[in-house]
Amino acid sequence: xxxxxxDTVIPYIKKNLDVTPIYEKKYTIxxxxxxxxxxxxxxxxxxxxxxxxxxxxxxxxxxxxxxxxEAKTLDTCNxxxxxxxxxxxxxxxxxxxxxxxxSLLQSQHKSLSIAESCTGGLISxxxxxxxxxxxxxxxxxxxx
Numbered sequence: 001x002x003x004x005x006x007d008t009v010i011p012y013i014k015k016n017l018d019v020t021p022i023y024e025k026k027y028t029i030x031x032x033x034x035x036x037x038x039x040x041x042x043x044x045x046x047x048x049x050x051x052x053x054x055x056x057x058x059x060x061x062x063x064x065x066x067x068x069x070e071a072k073t074l075d076t077c078n079x080x081x082x083x084x085x086x087x088x089x090x091x092x093x094x095x096x097x098x099x100x101x102x103s104l105l106q107s108q109h110k111s112l113s114i115a116e117s118c119t120g121g122l123i124s125x126x127x128x129x130x131x132x133x134x135x136x137x138x139x140x141x142x143x144x
Contacts, residue, residue, distance in 0.1 A: 022067050023073075023074040024066060024068075024074075025081075026063060026064070027063070027081055027085065027089060028097060029062045030062070030088055031087075032085075034057040034062060037057075037062050037085075040085070041053060046080045046081070049068075049076060051073055052066070052068070053066050064081070066078075098126040098127055098130065102133045106132075106136065111138045112137050113137070113139045114137070114139070115141045116143075117142070117144065120144075121140070
């Protein structure tokens with residue numbers, strides 16, 4: 001599907017519509033407050049690049065969405081982001097931590113058992129929200 005989109009749909013759009021492509025990348029970081037993340041960005045050389053960075057934080061996980069109109073600029077932004085957040089970087093790309101976990105478990109033909117208390121079943125919820133992922137879960141206990 002992705003290949004067909006790149007080979008057929010994108011060339012059609014470029015040819016027939018007056019649009020400029022937007023290149024984007026997503027980074028997932030942990031261990032920093034949103035304000036600390038913002039301060040690191042402001043203090044870095046990334047502010048000199050022609051890109052836009054959106055910051056969202058939920059559940060202790062911060063997501064940075066980087067967009068630009070040039071592929072080469074995105075490569076430069078990527079190098080810079082990796083320097084800024086090398087200790088806190090949890091993942092690159094359009095995957096959440098639980099998507100990364102499910103992908104890893106599926107690729108290794110492994111399953112998962114979870115015991116939760118303070119999270120009240122939230123970990124299990126994140127896993128089973130993903131299509132096909134519930135088959136990976138052996139058991140889950142919530143004790144209060």
